[in-house]
Amino acid sequence: MGRISFSCLFPASWHFSLSPQLLPRILIPSFRQLIFISLVFCLIGLLYLVLVIGKGHVSWIARENHFHRHLARVTDVDVTDTSNPNLNYGLVVDCGSSGSRVFVYCWPRHNGNPHELLDIRQMRDQHRKPVVMKIKPGISELAKTPEKASDYIYPLLSFAAQHIPKNKHQETPLYILCTAGMRVLPESQQEAILEDLRTDIPVHFKFLFSDSHVEVISGKQEGVYAWIGINFVLGRFNHGDNGGEAEVEVHVPSSDQQDTLRRKRTAGVLDMGGVSTQIAYEVPKTEEVAKNLLAEFNLGCDAHRTEHVYRVYVSTFLGFGGNAARQRYEENLIQKTVIRNKLLGEHVGETAESPLLDPCLPTDLEDQIGTSTERLYLRGTGDFDQCRQILQPFLNRTNDTQSSLNGVYQPAIDYSNSQFYGFSEFYYCTEDVLRMGGDYNASKYAAAAKGYCATKWKTLQERFDSGLYASHADYHRLKYQCFKSAWMYEVFHSGFSFPTNYKNLKTALLVYEKEVQWTLGAILYRTRFLPLRDIQQESLKGTHSHWRHSFSFVNNHYLFLACFFIVLLSIILYLLRLRRIHRLAVKRYTPSSVPWLEEGLVTPMLPITL
Template sequence: MDFPATPHLAALFKYTIIFGLLVAFLVLLTLAVVESDKFLPAAGIDRYMQRMAFGEATDTRDPNLYYGIVVDCGSSGSRVFVYSWPRHTGNPAQLLDIRQMRDLQGRPVVKRITPGLSTLASNPDEASTYLKPLLQYAAYHIPRDKHKETPLYILATAGMRMLSESDQEDILDNLRENVPLDYEFLFSDTHVEVISGKQEGVYAWIGINFVLGRFNHAEEDDPMVEVEFDQTSLSEASQVPSILRKRTVGVLDMGGGSLQIAFEVPKSVRIDKDDISKSLIAEFNLGCDKHHTEHVYRVYVSTFLGYGSNSILKLYREQMANTSRSTSILDPCLPRDMPLEHTTQDGRHVHFKGTGDYTVCRTNLHHFLNKTVPCQKQPCSFNGVYQPNIDFKNSEFYGFSEFWYSMEDVLRIGGKYEYKKFEKAASDFCKTRWSLLEDRYEKGLYPQADEYRFRSQCFKSAWMATIMHDGFSFPANYSSLRSAQLIYDREVQWTLGAILYRTRFLPLKEIQAGILQQQSSYKPPWVRVSALTGYQYIFFLCFGIVVAAIFFYIRRMGGRRISPVRSPLHHVPSMSYFMVDEGMV
């Protein structure tokens, strides 16, 4: 290669080459970073949105994809949920990446039938026939060659709990006997059962925290909490007093008939053999290795039957009617001037008229908490029920069902809960004249609220606040409660938590294979770099080439003399020339 013959052209040519190489280096660096990011998990919250977002159809042709089925047998009907997950990474600290299976249109594979399984109490021999539409639906969507390795769980809840134990067993025995005759799924006697309210609450807690990414301890972008362990419940290989890991979220769920709270208890709790708290606290390991404590959780779950919004509303009106001699009663829990006709259980006709006094309404509701009931073990929340202390300075809760409806359907402040904002919105609604509220409703200004919700909004918002602050003792300045109907625009079912827990030992095969591979093939540090992605290889290769090119170019230019130009300065070394020339530019 011939270099320019004049000093100025040589310097210009040199800088042009160096500048071009640097530009090329920056372009390659940008491409390497951008492309390698495509292979990394999405950062922060976006990573977990991918689990719930409307996605592509599940690739049933992938041989490394596995499946699981959970049938939720509820009180009014049964639903089947089909889940899928890729092969486990082999890292014992990671859980299976379970997601809902999606059909060709990208919709979750879910099917519902009515009525509930419990309606077969007098005809238990029809149980397997009853479930056939759900199991056939699941079998159709799962590849035939995967059926024998696909676990099937049939789990019954509220409706079946109301039956006698003998009626329950008659129905379950029919399923245990006949389901394996028609389907090749992985199904044993323990895969069908009536689960307790405590189990259902734990499964719901697991599902919500999994979707929120709170079980991924490799990332530390979320708040942390120190978790203590009860040494008597751990194996000898895992005797660690405490660990620091991601903070999980607590769950509040209020339906029409019941109320439930579930949250992790970080502090070690002493539980004696006959301790009442034993029935309220579940300690379990979500991981597949009992010697590892990364996924050992201690969760408090309590269900309050009869404390749902509709049950309390009915009880409230009965008591108001029964404690008054008059048939015309002023009700602070109804909007101002709102009329309501009520017939008591004994046939009396009572006329209620709202006064819209939110503060008095809350005061009147306080006695339903039964705070005077003796607490068998301290501390208690209400109705004499034991509840461990909540660290309100380092905790987070999600409120579902009534917590969302009371905040959003009428008041339109769903999401982050703020005490003063909620109290003002609820109070303003209650004290507004009913004629004005009714006019707004008829004009369609409350599209999310049906008539029953609208008429009972004043009462239900007061009951929600009473439960929150007087029942569970959340302070008024608590800022870490969020009401929600969906997580990332999708409903999270307790069935997700159920399959996460019940399939927790499946990764053992991949983990054992990884251990054997590590033992049989030691790789020195310079070989372990092969774990880098292909684009990272390209980046380092290009970086080395550019640096080498610049080095050799400067070295070559430093060893030449510029010719054939004659100059008064004879035999000036080229490096000196560059230095003089650089000073001239």
């Protein structure tokens, strides 16, 4: 038999050759070698499983989490993507005393986390403007013609319908909520207007609209909605990560015990309009408050969870708004002056030559109040401190502790751990002419107001004409700024009893560049159970969906590993078979031939026969 030469693979000095009988013994591994080879391949496979599949699975989870985070976030300034099938819509019509406005809101499908609320934002058009439309006059003007109510509201709903995809109309809730203007009407007239809306709107529009979706809300409801709106925009309902924000300890009711939670501190709301003033803030469970002054509600979608249970004190004071207070003040001036003139036989205020001095008007400002039969001429003296003193009786406070405007009970406020936002007149009084909107400082505000009041009216007019004041300020603001600044100061510090060193009031028109309306709080509260639908749908398909996504991702990897181990097993079996064949072959050799196979690499020299 021939020999196999390896001289081509090694240097010449290493020249050697093998017989074919010796080759299988060298190439066939031992049993220990087989075990070692198997372990090495297994470790390679496990390493692949951990590094490749594990990494891929984590990245898949990350992509899923990113998807849900993206799904649960609607940007505030971007154009609303109406082609997004996961976007939902809602409408709120605010029927106020001077007019009505429709607000279009939108939110993505709920992310399935029962701890989180819907992420509701105002819808924005292609110009990035909020989708809002206003009409005048107020719906209360239809008191004698209630059959025209649906015609009155039609332009608002038609406007909203054009912005919402038609295939979404049937699942878009519509709420028509009427406020102060309708409250003053007799109940029969209110109901006639509401009934016309309930009957005719479903005929012309396919929105999700039921009888309970149109009503006259109370001042208490309006206050609660305003409180919800501002705290939602501020992110105070996000309890997952407080991010270093101030916290409070709250006690909320549960099924069997009193739970104690620590969560973000909510902000209180102060709102002074033209007619009324309002205050709303969260109170602890331990504080006993009359039911007519307390709103206790759960903003969460699951009634069994308590992290979104809130107790809010809210009180509305009619006649304590800036314009209404000025009207009461003027009526009082007329009444007292008329009586005084009769008693003393004087004619103060009856002519422009003998005006009544008014410390609540800027210096040298001349004004006329009353009717033609009881006209009173005024001249301002611009004395801020005296004006404050005169206005204190108009607060109607009592000597009771924890009493507020009109003697209404007010729960204690933890001034060291609280925050309030002041809207409407609280902002206008500090910003329009004083240019001090934002963080409120009582001493600086009082000094600025005192200086304004003492300034001559002619100088104030020159400043106004030079554009030194806010763009929306007008002569009415200029005339009554002194009075309103004193009234706001007294309401805040004497009426609501905030100390003059209180540092946590922020007066604002916009929050995060958005005008905060009570309608946002209204739709958030009224749609709070909608996430249950998405959560239930997620729970039904969640397991199958997770398995399907997981399998689709790792399927190819597991198939590769299966083929890998099958090939490895085949190699091992093949080598074992070669080993067995080799042993059988060795047994067939004669004993004389065995020694040279075992003892050396070169065959022995055989005797030569001549």
